[in-house]
Amino acid sequence: MRSHALYFPALVVAALGAALVAIGAFVQPLRAVVVYPMTLIVAAMAIVLFLRMLFDPQCRRGIDAANAELRGGRPWPTARRIKFSDPEWGLFGSRSGNRPLQVVRAALLLEFIVTLLLTGKGRTDLLLLAAASFAVAMALTIIHVGLNTHTQSF
Numbered sequence: 001m002r003s004h005a006l007y008f009p010a011l012v013v014a015a016l017g018a019a020l021v022a023i024g025a026f027v028q029p030l031r032a033v034v035v036y037p038m039t040l041i042v043a044a045m046a047i048v049l050f051l052r053m054l055f056d057p058q059c060r061r062g063i064d065a066a067n068a069e070l071r072g073g074r075p076w077p078t079a080r081r082i083k084f085s086d087p088e089w090g091l092f093g094s095r096s097g098n099r100p101l102q103v104v105r106a107a108l109l110l111e112f113i114v115t116l117l118l119t120g121k122g123r124t125d126l127l128l129l130a131a132a133s134f135a136v137a138m139a140l141t142i143i144h145v146g147l148n149t150h151t152q153s154f
Contacts, residue, residue: 004052004143004147006045006048006049006052007140007143008069009045009092009101009139010045010049010136011046011100011137012141013041013042013045013133013136014042014104014108014134014136014137014140015104015141016038016042017039017042017108017129017133017136018104018107018108018111018130018133019033019129019130020035020038021115021126021129021130021133022111022112024110024125024126024129025115025126026111027053030067031117031125034127035126035129038129039125039128039129042129042132042133042135042136043128043132043135044059045136046132046135046136046139049136049139049143050139052143053139053142053143053146057146057148058146059068059143059146059147060146061082061112061146062145062146062147062148062149063115063142063145063149064097065149065150066145066146068150069149070082070089074116085101087122089112091109092106093104094148095145095148096141096144096145097140097141097144101137101141101144104137105134105138105140105141107138108130108133108134108137111133111134112131112133112134115127115130116130139154
């Protein structure tokens, strides 16, 4: 990934969010004090990364090129399906980020699904933190794809 100032802090924030979801599920005092402020921090980071994607023309062109490459010239409903084990575009694929991002993203995906399944009524604080952390990891992945997919000049 081309270096930008938000990458490492965003990855650390996502990893901290994942750790707090895992620990907060078992430690109620920590959950009561830390989870809500951390959710706000992680959500703010997700918004900042989204705005970076939105206002960076190079990133948008790269995302469009990657989208066209993934679809293979076919319209959306008939586009090819990407498997989790795809060596290029899958969960641990070569084009989906560097190894720390891939590990954090995979852990957050699993954590989000488990939290979604186990969260009861009125106990959405951990689910919101897991969702915001996963959003940060996905935004980093999309930025990585956008900055590392080269558009062809016509």
